[in-house]
Amino acid sequence: MLNISLNWPWLSIKLQQNMQVLSWAVHRPGFVMTDQILWREVRNSDLSVDVDVAEWLGAEVAGIGASNAVVMLTSRNVRTYQTAEVTVDEISAVAIATVGLSNLERVGSRLTPDEQKQMWGTINVAVITNQPLSQIGLLEASSIITEARTTAVIEAGVKLPTGIATGTGTDCVAIAAPVGEENYTGLHTPQGEAIGRAAYQAVSACVQDWITNCPI
Numbered sequence: 001m002l003n004i005s006l007n008w009p010w011l012s013i014k015l016q017q018n019m020q021v022l023s024w025a026v027h028r029p030g031f032v033m034t035d036q037i038l039w040r041e042v043r044n045s046d047l048s049v050d051v052d053v054a055e056w057l058g059a060e061v062a063g064i065g066a067s068n069a070v071v072m073l074t075s076r077n078v079r080t081y082q083t084a085e086v087t088v089d090e091i092s093a094v095a096i097a098t099v100g101l102s103n104l105e106r107v108g109s110r111l112t113p114d115e116q117k118q119m120w121g122t123i124n125v126a127v128i129t130n131q132p133l134s135q136i137g138l139l140e141a142s143s144i145i146t147e148a149r150t151t152a153v154i155e156a157g158v159k160l161p162t163g164i165a166t167g168t169g170t171d172c173v174a175i176a177a178p179v180g181e182e183n184y185t186g187l188h189t190p191q192g193e194a195i196g197r198a199a200y201q202a203v204s205a206c207v208q209d210w211i212t213n214c215p216i
Helices: 054-062 135-156 190-213
Strands: 002-007 010-023 032-040 070-074 080-090 089-101 123-129 170-179
Touching: 010 070, 010 089, 010 123, 010 135, 032 054, 032 123, 032 170, 054 070, 070 123, 070 170, 080 190, 089 190, 123 135, 123 190, 135 170, 135 190
Parallel strands: 032 070, 123 170
Antiparallel strands: 002 010, 010 032, 010 170, 080 089, 089 123
């Protein structure tokens, strides 16, 4: 279904065919067609306060000849990515995730500047499924991935002044699927089960790696 390659600072997911992708990635967000999803690892020196991030990333992507790709940013070492593959009733889903938890938040609240660590971290997760989906189906699939990510973070039990952390302030989710007419990817469907379990397993593995190696 895909080919994963690591060429620092890039993590590249090459799809076996052109697919519809839904995301809020920095480069090519929304509903787009592509055969590639990328991560770009960044450092503070890459993105000073006066840099237009989208313009900077567009130039970086153009420099490697991948302007058509969907591209997410992370300050997490891209070498720490985790994958999970799940098949349910011949519907398969592959999830790829990187996780940094240095800017955790609890949904519905924000830490004050004094409470924040002034560090960047993010959870980026992409899921690729062989189930053809409509744009409506992609929207529901995105919600399933987000639910899986949130579950993995809550289970880590990181306590903030505002409560148990549910995610970071800069998380991003991408879902890729062949174009189709299937509108439903809820938790009762095989595609919802496969997508949700793959996303949960990949994010959970990354969360545990962060907690072990980068104590909060």
